[in-house]
Amino acid sequence: GNSVTQMEGPVTLSEEAFLTINCTYTATGYPSLFWYVQYPGEGLQLLLKATKADDKGSNKGFEATYRKETTSFHLEKGSVQVSDSAVYFCALIHSGNTGKLIFGQGTTLQVKP
Amino acid sequence: EPEVTQTPSHQVTQMGQEVILRCVPISNHLYFYWYRQILGQKVEFLVSFYNNEISEKSEIFDDQFSVERPDGSNFTLKIRSTKLEDSAMYFCASSGLKGTDQTFQYGYTFGSGTRLTVV
Numbered sequence: 320g321n322s323v324t325q326m327e328g329p330v331t332l333s334e335e336a337f338l339t340i341n342c343t344y345t346a347t348g349y350p351s352l353f354w355y356v357q358y359p360g361e362g363l364q365l366l367l368k369a370t371k372a373d374d375k376g377s378n379k380g381f382e383a384t385y386r387k388e389t390t391s392f393h394l395e396k397g398s399v400q401v402s403d404s405a406v407y408f409c410a411l412i413h414s415g416n417t418g419k420l421i422f423g424q425g426t427t428l429q430v431k432p
Numbered sequence: 433e434p435e436v437t438q439t440p441s442h443q444v445t446q447m448g449q450e451v452i453l454r455c456v457p458i459s460n461h462l463y464f465y466w467y468r469q470i471l472g473q474k475v476e477f478l479v480s481f482y483n484n485e486i487s488e489k490s491e492i493f494d495d496q497f498s499v500e501r502p503d504g505s506n507f508t509l510k511i512r513s514t515k516l517e518d519s520a521m522y523f524c525a526s527s528g529l530k531g532t533d534q535t536f537q538y539g540y541t542f543g544s545g546t547r548l549t550v551v
Contacts, residue, residue, distance in 0.1 A: 418527060420465075
């Protein structure tokens with residue numbers, strides 16, 4: 320079945336460090352891929368998306384490229400800030416289903432000043 | 433920007449009681465969903481709803497759960513007889529703009545969640 324696997328956290332970085340959170344997926348066909356962010360005590364916000372192979376999603380300095388050959392959608396940011404501390408979820412929607420989002424387990428990012 | 437609104441933000445209920453969680457999806461969306469997140473765990477799909485009926489449900493969504501769109505604006509999740517393990521954050525979401533081909537592949541809008549605590 321379809322699934323998403325993320326690197327385990329927590330990830331602890333100093334401010335201005337480079338961030339990578341790995342995400343790989345298993346799916347038949349051509350899923351759409353997403354990163355959602357959950358700040359402490361809040362709901363889920365769409366961070367970025369990519370709907371086809373080689374697309375790059377970007378937002379707020381975060382980027383992720385849809386790599387079909389490696390079935391990956393790694394999240395990167397060149398210089399993290401304390402305000403980026405949150406839980407990050409990788410997710411997919413399979414093109415043929417009812418729109419069910421399948422989430423990875425989430426990766427907690429802690430950025431220290 | 434349009435929002436998905438959920439009420440209440442926090443509900444405490446006794447085991448065995450019925451609860452109804454309420455959501456107002458974005459008005460021109462077609463697809464509606466409930467997800468839940470047990471504290472510290474991943475977000476899990478419960479049910480999707482389209483054209484006034486359930487289009488898909490997960491194994492979690494057993495006979496204790498039901499959904500309804502009673503009046504064209506609200507979308508509710510009912511848990512008939514709550515158990516301790518139903519304690520979680522419940523998220524409502526909607527997607528799919530009417531009159532366009534922008535369905536769920538462009539992502540959803542989530543509500544801010546209802547924290548359900550069963551004691």
